[in-house]
Amino acid sequence: MLWLGVAYLTSLAVLLITAFWTTNTFTTEIERVWNLDNFRQLWNIDVYRTITIRTLWIAVLVTVVDALIAFPIAFFMAKVASRRWQRVLLIAVLMPLWASYLVKAYAWRAMFSGTGPLNWALDPIGLHLGYGLTATVITLAYLWLPYMILPMYAGLERVPDSVLEASADLGAKGGTTIRRVVLPILWPALFAGSIFTFSLTLGDYITVKIVGGTNQMIGNAVYDSALTGNNLPFAAALACVPVVIMLVYLAAVRRTGALDNL
Template identity: 60%
Template sequence: MSRGSFLHRHPRVRLAALLSAPLLWLVVAYLGALAVLLISAFWSVNSFTGDLVKVFSLDNFRTLVTEHVYRAVALRSIGVAAAVTVICVVLAVPMAFFMAKVASPRSRRLLVIAILTPLWASYLVKVYAWRVLLANGGPVDWLLGGPGHGPGYGLFAVVLVLSYLWLPYMILPVYAGLERLPDSMLEASADLGARAGRTFRAIVLPILVPSIFAGSIFTFSLSLGDYITVQIVGGKTQMIGNLVYANIGAANNLPFAAAIATIPVAVMVIYLIAVRRSGALEEL
């Protein structure tokens, strides 16, 4: 029996052969890296020699819990990620609704291209462009009345720039969800005398919620782990990513950096479990 006929007669073996390479890559490169990260978080560094001490210890996590500065940074990072997500939802819903239900088919295609185009530009170019806009005496300052009148660099700038960067990741899932909503359902609701608010709550919102949760997985996770934007426009603002970078670089404390890095991982695992029942994962 030839190999081809054997695989044809055993579809499960064929499926296993097709999935073996990507599954192996997932286990080794992704899950393996997470396992090493978690294990190394329980190590420590010899303060005198700088060598790794591969002995199980909870000191790193104890420091994260007891030191106020680390709790403040973790809460600030979660707050920024939540604020960015809310802003993206507020902006994305009307834009996606216009694209899906109001714009003509030709305009719809142009709008989708316009939303996708910023994703092709370099991340650093976009962030540095915002740094120029928000600089003291820059365009934003002059627009608001002169030097010093703009927000400048800081926490507000971080939220603003991250909202701009990740907005397309919210618009596209919401647009895809609304596009699957038949126009006949909206027309039937209007024919039955339902007002706009009632139609939105009863018909549009059940479609929107899973799509919004799907988009929030991107906006929340990408904002939670970002550190480049904070470095460029954040001023003295510190977030989780900055602490990880600082402990990898100048402090040379890889175990403590790994312990800090487990915070966004744990937060996202909890978040994914919480939104799983909404059907958001099926919208990805």
């Protein structure tokens, strides 16, 4: 862990240092002169602000969708299913992780195509999804759903059945028990799952290429700046954006005290 920590922090330091350099427009050579030109471009050029807001919105939406889907699944696994079925359902949740990321993404591309099953099923009611932000959110929510289910399942397993029985004995209905007993205990697990889904979505750039149509996320802009534009310093500055967003998010989660109870 120490070695991984040193390697990770060193790479972040190199990324941050490179972001303060520039690329010569004529020779494409990196000029190691410290300045804030790359960050000024990020702030002044509207397209990068739009891409950042779009990426942040998609990450939040994917996290919310995964949380809403994962809670009933995790609750059923932890509190309703028998021990035998818990193992079966756990394997079922983990099985999508065994498949290739690209295979799953391209499978959803086939689903969203003009002749795919989704558009065929929705055509009678006049809905046509196609490729775009909706397809991106649905695909990413599917890809990262196990990372939300597993922490919530582990958190719900720690909730004693006697607490739920006591709530019922005191006259609380199911919704009241979930809202006032289960969810306060589940917050640390929910935040743990959200860290995975939120961060993985922030850094993703392949899914939006496959099912996102003409839309871009921060990862696409970093990729294009580094390889197509041959501008590594600007790509490094752009890559700092999701890092800063995650640091702010982790700080906000830490202030809630949820991380102390993980």
